[in-house]
Amino acid sequence: MNRHLETAMRAVEAASRPIMKYFDGSFEVEIKADMTPVTVADREAEQVIRKVIREDWPDHGIFGEEFGASDRDSDYLWLVDPIDGTKGFVRGYGMFSTQLALMYKGELVLGVSNAPAMGETAWAAQGEGAWLNGERVRVSAIDKISNASISTGNLASIAASKCWASLGNILSRANRTRGYG
The missing domain is CATH 3.30.540.10 (Fructose-1,6-Bisphosphatase, subunit A, domain 1)
Known part of the structure; x- marks a missing residue:
């Protein structure tokens, strides 16, 4: 170190x-x-x-x-x-x-x-x-969104941005989603 x-x-x-x-x-x-x-x-x-x-x-x-x-x-x-x-x-x-x-x-x-x-x-x-x-x-070996678990935080700030639709597209294709914040 x-x-x-x-x-x-x-x-x-x-x-x-x-x-x-x-x-x-x-x-x-x-x-x-x-x-x-x-x-x-x-x-x-x-x-x-x-x-x-x-x-x-x-x-x-x-x-x-x-x-x-x-x-x-x-x-x-x-x-x-x-x-x-x-x-x-x-x-x-x-x-x-x-x-x-x-x-x-x-x-x-x-x-x-x-x-x-x-x-x-x-x-x-x-x-x-x-x-x-x-x-x-280490980074997960999962290479497809359909097999991935996605965790999000602070969706309120994302919802107010131009990224909201893109995030929705990604989350809809994920195997599982979780959120906090």
């Missing part, structure tokens, strides 16, 4: 502590200008992630959902979504995760997704494959 990935794994693990502290408790929800919710858990988790990154890589840029950009001109730019799925989080649904990615000169080189309520951490890095809880994951 490369040093950048080690930092990312430590950062999402550290962020899970304040997230789970609030997930099991009570907190206030604010609505941001873009009409999406934000909680103290979102903010504390992003601060923790920024601290871990800064300790290891003080010259790297960070762009976070809650606190914006810092050192954005760096060759390395970390992308942070402390709680992807805040709407579910505030309702007590465990289908949320921390998303952390690293770009080098505009190209994604690694990503980590930690779903602490589900006990799952997935990561992928350039040249190192993709992993879920320490087990290598």
Whole structure:
């Protein structure tokens, strides 16, 4: 595991502590200008992630959902979504995760997704494959949509886009569909 990935794994693990502290408790929800919710858990988790990154890589840029950009001109730019799925989080649904990615000169080189309520951490890095809880994951051998299971999320945003008809065409041909979000 490369040093950048080690930092990312430590950062999402550290962020899970304040997230789970609030997930099991009570907190206030604010609505941001873009009409999406934000909680103290979102903010504390992003601060923790920024601290871990800064300790290891003080010259790297960070762009976070809650606190914006810092050192954005760096060759390395970390992308942070402390709680992807805040709407579910505030309702007590465990289908949320921390998303952390690293770009080098505009190209994604690694990503980590930690779903602490589900006990799952997935990561992928350039040249190192993709992993879920320490087990290598692979693409399915299924090569026909008629044999495939398709999972979707956030259909409301897709329904409002030009892709809705195309998605409907694909889903109607699939063996099975599931959705969340």
